[in-house]
Amino acid sequence: MDANTSTYVKTTQDGRLVEVIDGQLCLGGRPEADTLVPLIEHPNRQAIQKAVPGATHMAGRVPLRHDEAAIAQGAMDTTRRAFVNDPVAIAERFRKVIWAKAQAEGVE
Numbered sequence: 001m002d003a004n005t006s007t008y009v010k011t012t013q014d015g016r017l018v019e020v021i022d023g024q025l026c027l028g029g030r031p032e033a034d035t036l037v038p039l040i041e042h043p044n045r046q047a048i049q050k051a052v053p054g055a056t057h058m059a060g061r062v063p064l065r066h067d068e069a070a071i072a073q074g075a076m077d078t079t080r081r082a083f084v085n086d087p088v089a090i091a092e093r094f095r096k097v098i099w100a101k102a103q104a105e106g107v108e
């Protein structure tokens with residue numbers, strides 16, 4: 001999956017696109033979530049079920065039906081697989097981890 005590739009998931013009632021861009025679910029082009037939460041595990045599941053019947057997952061503020069969640073999760077997984085095998089991405093992850101450790105130890 002290229003860095004500029006997006007996967008369409010749905011369009012909201014107010015016309016904003018919900019799509020996966022660079023491994024994150026985006027609402028109107030802005031990142032909303034990088035993971036999906038099954039509704040059964042969500043703390044506000046009863047209110048969500050009442051407001052959005054048929055929702056099975058949440059991605060940030062975005063409720064998703066089962067088919068939409070499958071599309072989103074598939075696109076996120078594809079991006080993660082590509083990221084895991086990219087040497088530049090691996091080096092960047094190591095750089096971030098080393099910097100976070102240094103900051104935790106008091107280095108500025």
